[in-house]
Amino acid sequence: MKKGRRLWLILGIIIVLVFGTCVGITALVPLALSGKIESGEAVAIVRVEGVILSGSPPVSPFSSTGGAYSDQIVEYLKRAQEDASVKAIVLRINSPGGSVVASDEIYQQILKMDKPIVVSMGELAASGGYYISAPADIIMANPATLTGSIGVITQVPNLEELMQKIGVEVVVIKSGIHKDEGSPFREMTEEEKAIWQAIIDEAYDQFVSIVARGRDLPEEKVREIADGRVYTGQQALELGLVDELGNLPEAIERAAELGGIKGRPRLVEYHRPLTLFESFFGSWAGSLQSCDLTRLFDLEGRPSLQYLYLEP
Numbered sequence: 001m002k003k004g005r006r007l008w009l010i011l012g013i014i015i016v017l018v019f020g021t022c023v024g025i026t027a028l029v030p031l032a033l034s035g036k037i038e039s040g041e042a043v044a045i046v047r048v049e050g051v052i053l054s055g056s057p058p059v060s061p062f063s064s065t066g067g068a069y070s071d072q073i074v075e076y077l078k079r080a081q082e083d084a085s086v087k088a089i090v091l092r093i094n095s096p097g098g099s100v101v102a103s104d105e106i107y108q109q110i111l112k113m114d115k116p117i118v119v120s121m122g123e124l125a126a127s128g129g130y131y132i133s134a135p136a137d138i139i140m141a142n143p144a145t146l147t148g149s150i151g152v153i154t155q156v157p158n159l160e161e162l163m164q165k166i167g168v169e170v171v172v173i174k175s176g177i178h179k180d181e182g183s184p185f186r187e188m189t190e191e192e193k194a195i196w197q198a199i200i201d202e203a204y205d206q207f208v209s210i211v212a213r214g215r216d217l218p219e220e221k222v223r224e225i226a227d228g229r230v231y232t233g234q235q236a237l238e239l240g241l242v243d244e245l246g247n248l249p250e251a252i253e254r255a256a257e258l259g260g261i262k263g264r265p266r267l268v269e270y271h272r273p274l275t276l277f278e279s280f281f282g283s284w285a286g287s288l289q290s291c292d293l294t295r296l297f298d299l300e301g302r303p304s305l306q307y308l309y310l311e312p
Helices: 003-026 070-082 098-113 160-165 188-217 219-225 234-238 248-258 276-280 282-290 293-297
Strands: 042-049 084-095 097-099 117-127 138-141 145-147 231-232 266-271 305-308
Touching: 042 138, 042 248, 070 084, 070 098, 084 248, 097 098, 097 188, 098 188, 098 305, 117 248, 138 234, 138 248, 145 234, 188 219, 231 234
Parallel strands: 042 084, 042 266, 084 117, 117 138, 117 145
Antiparallel strands: 097 305, 145 231
16 A cells, blocks of 8 residues: 555544544533532532524534533433432523423423522523523522513515525425425415414413413413513513522522522532534634524525514
């Protein structure tokens, strides 16, 4: 074998081994304790930051790892549940909400927890961010937090006129009249709008029921305030959507109190270690993500239900 070919073969083997190792680390060690390993009764902090998305963070070096992924958050909650030293949990939320399914996956796991949970709201805990807050033992918000936005939305872009202007025609061959409903290449029919409105109404009823049950409020009262608007933390307190005003330190104190911890609690926080590829390509991923027109315009033609507050 020639020297040049041998060199390329060795290089290829090294790349495969490094990539495999990176993926393996992520798969075998999905969670780790941050900071020093200490002992004593603890409060676990589980963060929900960014748009709530289904599944796990992408492992591709060209994908952004931003967002709150339901599988990861559920795993963190399970870790806190299984850790005997953790006596209570603070769910720190700074999110506009997101996927209906992902929000409900997190919500269902919270229902399974038998340790006290205190929600600490940051700048924003709206829509899906409030959905997952509803079953907590205590909800705390800063007076200026934006929360609420109880409602459901889906958006279907209509690029028909744009396609005509640039001279692009889309030919659709389908098995049924509604197979391409929600296509961005044509306007929705009134019948299709009615179909999706019924779906939205069903998801909305579920949201209202979740809030009414979690906050011990009559559904009629929840519907009165669940018109999609956001409320400040102070307003939410007056409406019964929030229990107390305070920031993360106060939430930790309340969680320790509910967990029966005497003195200052040890804090535990979970994280998924980045692979070498993710660390190396992190800056590239951010720039590529900002140019992702498919995600921006939903060109895949798949309308989805969102418990999402559309920030101005």
